[in-house]
Amino acid sequence: MTTPSFHPLTIRECRRETADTVSIAFDVPADLADRFRFVQGQYLTLKTRIGDEEVRRSYSICSGVGEGELRVAVKKVDGGLFSTHANQSLAPGAVLEVMTPMGRFHTPIAPDAARTYVAFAAGSGITPVMSILKTVLAQEPKSRFVLVYGNRTVSSIIFREELEDLKNRYIGRLVIHHVLSREPEEAGLLGGRIGAGLVRELCAGPLKAEDIDAAFLCGPQPMVEEVRDALAACGTPPANIHVELFGTTTSARPAAKMAATDTPTDAATIAILQDGKRKEFTLAYDGESILDAAHRHGADLPYSCKSGVCCTCRAKIREGKVEMAENYSLEPWEVEAGYVLTCQSRPLTERVVIDFDAA
Structure with missing residues (x-):
């Protein structure tokens, strides 16, 4: 990698x-x-x-x-x-x-597939959805895409003209539902907000939740979580629901200090593997994050948000254990495989080896 x-x-x-x-x-x-x-x-x-x-x-x-x-x-x-x-x-x-580009908010393209894609986006959450939508429609000619896009007013709809052009180009394959929260309802536009009620209403119509092959949710945390839970309750397999946040409603918390019987030393030894090189330093169990400590010791590790949202600081644990204060971006399989967000991680064992070169 x-x-x-x-x-x-x-x-x-x-x-x-x-x-x-x-x-x-x-x-x-x-x-x-x-x-x-x-x-x-x-x-x-x-x-x-x-x-x-x-x-x-x-x-x-x-x-x-x-x-x-x-x-x-x-x-x-x-x-x-x-x-x-x-x-x-x-x-x-x-x-x-x-x-260089990062992120796993996508599913593999299969040119011969006939899939049903659904996206719920709010405000600037449309940005990654536009990339997914345009790629799917161009490269999977048998697939269809349903977009539910929430904004305050018509004038705040990002990519409005481009979306209309795409709808005209892919007639019958692209359906767009605009949802406006601060403007009187207009022809073809829904009023209110994106939430569980709207999900249930859509799934009671021609869109069957159990037939959704991939759902992409991008927006503020409360909306994303509400839509995710509603889709799952309506019958969409949880593995088919993919989320990305552009903000959280919680702040990171420090990891609790381990008892002396579990960690006889006052600090852990941290080893960072990056570009085939190794850097080691010590870090108190209740101290700063591994990412911040590594930077303080001269490591040039990738990061962006430092809040557990963007996944830029993702790396794999090769030895030892850590606790993540927050995780809004790693998939369950990644956590199971040993990947962590280093901006949210603190050591739980005397020695931790973290690999930034892991795929």
């Missing part, structure tokens, strides 16, 4: 999508084309300096595989340092440090 790495990329285009959202397309040099080859639903971590501060943020790719471009969308949020900078200051010709 190639370790994620940053590369300077020049912005080719900044396109205004809504009043508070801009999409950014990058030029990718030929010698980096393979490194920036992506799978639908993946994301990029962008890094720059704003004033005296280094800022890193992760944004989902909105391009379809095969479209020939690398593009992300950035929605301005109140108090958002990078999102404000992107919407107000970035322009073609500017250079950002961009990490």
Whole structure:
């Protein structure tokens, strides 16, 4: 596995999508084309300096595989340092440090398959869904896609015109339900919010929950969890439901210190494996996260959100045990296989070996 790495990329285009959202397309040099080859639903971590501060943020790719471009969308949020900078200051010709694509918010494409895909997205949660939707429709000609997309008003619908064009291009294969929370109902648009009630209503119609081959949920944590539980209750196999958050409602908590009888030493020995090299240091059981400690000891490990959402700091435990304070991005099979989010991990044993080179 190639370790994620940053590369300077020049912005080719900044396109205004809504009043508070801009999409950014990058030029990718030929010698980096393979490194920036992506799978639908993946994301990029962008890094720059704003004033005296280094800022890193992760944004989902909105391009379809095969479209020939690398593009992300950035929605301005109140108090958002990078999102404000992107919407107000970035322009073609500017250079950002961009990490190679990451993320597993997707299922493999099967050109001969005839599948039913469903996506529930809110606001900027449409970004990875656009990549998935466009790729599926282009590369699985027998499959169909149902999109339920929530926004406040018509004017806040990101990619509105592009979605309409796609619906016209893939008549009979793409169904879009717009849900507006702060605007009177218009013809063809639903009022209210995306939640369990809407899921049950849709599944009582022509969309049968048990027939959903893949459901993609992207948005704020409460919506994602409510829709996930409602789909499962209606009969969608939990293994077919895939989630991605763009925010959480909880804050990370420190791991509890182990009893002296379990850990006779005051600190654990941590070994980091990266790019075929090894770095060791000690870390108190109730101290900082393994990621933060590793950076303090000179390791240049990948990270972005540090809140357990983006999965950029994912690595595999080769020896020992850790406790994760939060996990919003690892799949159950990954946890079972020994993968952890190092930004949320603290040691539980005297020795922990963590492999960043593991696939």
